[in-house]
Structures are given as structure tokens and as C-alpha cells.
Amino acid sequence: MKKSVTLNDIARELKMTAATVSRALSDHPEISQKTKKIVQEAAQKLNYNSNRIASSLRSGKTNVIGVLIPTAENAFFGSVIHGITNLASKNGYSVLIHECDELYELEVKGIQTFIGARVDGIIVSLSRNTLNYEHFLEVKRRNIPLVFFDRVPDEIDIPSVVIDGYNGAFLATQHLIDQGYKRIAHISGPTYIKTFNDRYQGYLAALRANHIQTDAEIIYTGNISIDSGMEGTRHLLQLQNPPDAIFAAEDFTALGALKELKSSKIQVPQQFGVFGFCNDMFSEHTTPSLSTMDQQTVLMGQEAFKLLFDMVKNGISDKANSVRQVIEPKPVFRESTMRGGIFK
Known part of the structure; x- marks a missing residue:
């Protein structure tokens, strides 16, 4: 039976220590890329296969x-x-x-x-x-x-x-206020999750800082999805006193809002503003492109x-x-x- 190649065999071939060979094969940051390449090529040439299970049993680490x-x-x-x-x-x-x-x-x-x-x-x-x-x-x-x-x-x-979802939501809502939107709704995520509750609280804080009364009618609890954004926007638009902007808990919800506004022939941003949260890859490619918070x-x-x-x-x-x-x-x-x- 052919004898298995060991770390010591590679070390002897390269005139290095076995410890250096081991660290090179483990992609250790203290070993130079040049040395790693030399060791990897030698290991391939000698048909070396490391035994991760044995290694983990010895070290207690995988x-x-x-x-x-x-x-x-x-x-x-x-x-x-x-x-x-x-x-x-x-x-x-x-x-x-x-x-x-x-x-x-x-x-x-x-x-x-x-x-x-x-x-x-x-x-x-x-x-x-x-x-x-x-x-x-x-x-x-x-x-x-x-x-x-x-x-x-x-x-x-x-x-x-x-x-910092609280501060991010505050800044997003403040931006909508600065752009002249008067009645800003929020489509939240599940607020029992701290991430989304922080954004909800930041939204409320921005309204208070600008002496705008909170209206529970324009706060819609969503489930972080495109469909949720569409459903929430549809609900808000049907109100007797609908909003003129939405701060969405995340970008998929905001995308749903944009889709519903487009189907309702409401012009964004002229008639209605939409602000998301995440800066997902698609957000700069929507029509119109989506304002958001980069996480x-x-x-x-x-x-x-x-x-x-x-x-x-x-x-x-x-x-x-x-x-x-x-x-x-x-x-x-x-x-x-x-x-x-x-x-x-």
C-alpha cells in the first residue's frame, strides 16, 4: 500500500518546518502569499490530502x-x-x-x-x-x-x-419633511423585532421634533415584502385623508409602495415621496430610483x-x-x- 504523504514530507521537500507548511495550507494570515503558493504547489505535486478530522480532534478546533x-x-x-x-x-x-x-x-x-x-x-x-x-x-x-x-x-x-435604525429612520423622515411632504406615513416591519421597532421609534421621534402630531391611521404594520408594501400603500391611499409620503421599514416594502403608486398613476416624487431602508442592490435601478439608508x-x-x-x-x-x-x-x-x- 502506498504510504500517505504527510506535512513532514512536504516540509522536507521544501526545507521548511512542518508548522510553516501547516499554517500555509490553512491560509494563515502570518504566512506570505508567495510561501502559501509554493506550499500549495508542492502539496499538489506530492498528492497530499490533509486530514481535517484528525486535525480537529488534536486541536479541539475545526x-x-x-x-x-x-x-x-x-x-x-x-x-x-x-x-x-x-x-x-x-x-x-x-x-x-x-x-x-x-x-x-x-x-x-x-x-x-x-x-x-x-x-x-x-x-x-x-x-x-x-x-x-x-x-x-x-x-x-x-x-x-x-x-x-x-x-x-x-x-x-x-x-x-x-x-442605528433609530437614527436612520429619524434622518429619513426628516428628509421627507425637508422636501416639503406634509403627511408622512410609515409601513413598518414586525415591531416585536427590535430592528423594526427602532425604525418605528425613529420615525415617531422625527415627527415630534418637527411638532407634527402622530396619526395612527397612517401607520401600517407590514411583513417586509413587496406585497406588503403594495397592500399597505393601497390601504393608505384609500383613507379619507391619505398621506403624501411613505417611510418604509426596508427596501422591498418601499418597492411595493412604488409599484402601487405607479398603478394608481400617482407621480413620484412630485405628488408622493417614498423612502426605504437598506440600500438593496435594486434600489438605484427602480423607476424612479429609491432614496434609502445604506446599512x-x-x-x-x-x-x-x-x-x-x-x-x-x-x-x-x-x-x-x-x-x-x-x-x-x-x-x-x-x-x-x-x-x-x-x-x-
């Missing part, structure tokens, strides 16, 4: 993390994952991704899958239907590093990376990985669990609100 997202249909989560995988790869980690399709049961299954795969840590954004956090408490009991991003439960003490999604993913990586390397502590990183959103003003023309 160099794999799990990322659990509520949906893959929203480009927001794809962009966050890009930020996570980019840094993970640079630090020698592979990424397992599980989508739960906004279902609590699949979210629980995803966590169980990650635990079974012995991942070194888990990054999560909650399903919109999640009200029970026992599966995350189980992750904590097992001392597996856990980080949340975007949709975050306040009920458990876990490090997180979030956007800096790649940065969010990178910061989430940094928090997780620190816990993997240095252990879980009360200090680590208390970290809550807040990223400021950036307003992107486009045609859907710019009555006076686009800013140059």
Missing part, C-alpha cells in the same frame, strides 16, 4: 464557523455574508451557511446542525418568527462563541453588531466576524458578551424623494 440567516432572497444578507467570509478566509476559517426561510423550526434545526458539525462559533440574524430563544441558550451552555447581527434579541446577553452591510459582516474571532481565540467572558457595536447608516438621496432635484 476552523469552521456557522452563519445562520433568515432568508437568502434579500441581498442584504448576502452582502453581510460577503463581509464575514472575506475576513474568515483571511484568518484560515471556512463558513457553513444555513438559511431558515424566516421559520423558527428551521432556525432551531440550523443551530442543531452547527452544534453537530462542531463549529468553532456561530453568527446569527433572527428569523422574524422567533420568540423563543432556548436554542441560543443551549449554544451558550455549550460555551460555543455566538454573535448576533442586525436582528438581535434583547432578552439574552450576547455580543452583537447592529445598525454598510459588508462592514457589518466584518465586525461580526471580528467579535466572534476574538471569542474563539481569547475565550468567552462577561465583557465579550456585553459588546454591542452600533454602525451608523448613510443616507442615499435619490429620485423618489427629491422634489427639488438630485443633490450633486
Whole structure:
């Protein structure tokens, strides 16, 4: 039987230490790209196959993390994952991704899958239907590093990376007021999710700051979808005193609003303003283009990985669990609100 090639065989071939060869094959950041290439070519030439299972048993690490997202249909989560995988790869980690399709049961299954795969840590954004956090408490009991991003439960003490939705919503609503819109509606997401409640509260705060009375009649609870945006806009337009602008909780809802306004032959932005939240990939390509808040999604993913990586390397502590990183959103003003023309 042909003898299996080992790290020591590659090391002897290249006159390097086995430790250097191992780190090069693991894409360790301290090893130069030139050395990595030399080692990889030698490994291929010698027909070397690393034994990840044996390696993980020896070290107690798999160099794999799990990322659990509520949906893959929203480009927001794809962009966050890009930020996570980019840094993970640079630090020698592979990424397992599980989508739960906004279902609590699949979210629980995803966590169980990650635990079974012995991942070194888990990054999560909650399903919109999640009200029970026992599966995350189980992750904590097992001392597996856990980080949340975007949709975050306040009920458990876990490090997180979030956007300042309150301030973003305030700025969006203030912009609509500055553009001369008088009666600004809000189509929210599920407000039991903190992300969407923060945006709702920011909207209310901007109205108060401008001495505009809140009118519950023009606040519509949606479910973060194009259909929800269309239904909400249709409902608002049928009111005896309809609004002349909508601040939507996210861009798919805003897209639905634009579609319904177009079918109702209402001109945007001349007669009606629409402001979204996310800066999804399609938002600059709608007609008219959509004003929105950029959530800096790649940065969010990178910061989430940094928090997780620190816990993997240095252990879980009360200090680590208390970290809550807040990223400021950036307003992107486009045609859907710019009555006076686009800013140059």
C-alpha cells in the first residue's frame, strides 16, 4: 500500500518546518502569499490530502464557523455574508451557511446542525418568527462563541453588531419633511423585532421634533415584502385623508409602495415621496430610483466576524458578551424623494 504523504514530507521537500507548511495550507494570515503558493504547489505535486478530522480532534478546533440567516432572497444578507467570509478566509476559517426561510423550526434545526458539525462559533440574524430563544441558550451552555447581527434579541446577553435604525429612520423622515411632504406615513416591519421597532421609534421621534402630531391611521404594520408594501400603500391611499409620503421599514416594502403608486398613476416624487431602508442592490435601478439608508452591510459582516474571532481565540467572558457595536447608516438621496432635484 502506498504510504500517505504527510506535512513532514512536504516540509522536507521544501526545507521548511512542518508548522510553516501547516499554517500555509490553512491560509494563515502570518504566512506570505508567495510561501502559501509554493506550499500549495508542492502539496499538489506530492498528492497530499490533509486530514481535517484528525486535525480537529488534536486541536479541539475545526476552523469552521456557522452563519445562520433568515432568508437568502434579500441581498442584504448576502452582502453581510460577503463581509464575514472575506475576513474568515483571511484568518484560515471556512463558513457553513444555513438559511431558515424566516421559520423558527428551521432556525432551531440550523443551530442543531452547527452544534453537530462542531463549529468553532456561530453568527446569527433572527428569523422574524422567533420568540423563543432556548436554542441560543443551549449554544451558550455549550460555551460555543455566538454573535448576533442586525436582528438581535434583547432578552439574552450576547455580543452583537447592529445598525442605528433609530437614527436612520429619524434622518429619513426628516428628509421627507425637508422636501416639503406634509403627511408622512410609515409601513413598518414586525415591531416585536427590535430592528423594526427602532425604525418605528425613529420615525415617531422625527415627527415630534418637527411638532407634527402622530396619526395612527397612517401607520401600517407590514411583513417586509413587496406585497406588503403594495397592500399597505393601497390601504393608505384609500383613507379619507391619505398621506403624501411613505417611510418604509426596508427596501422591498418601499418597492411595493412604488409599484402601487405607479398603478394608481400617482407621480413620484412630485405628488408622493417614498423612502426605504437598506440600500438593496435594486434600489438605484427602480423607476424612479429609491432614496434609502445604506446599512454598510459588508462592514457589518466584518465586525461580526471580528467579535466572534476574538471569542474563539481569547475565550468567552462577561465583557465579550456585553459588546454591542452600533454602525451608523448613510443616507442615499435619490429620485423618489427629491422634489427639488438630485443633490450633486
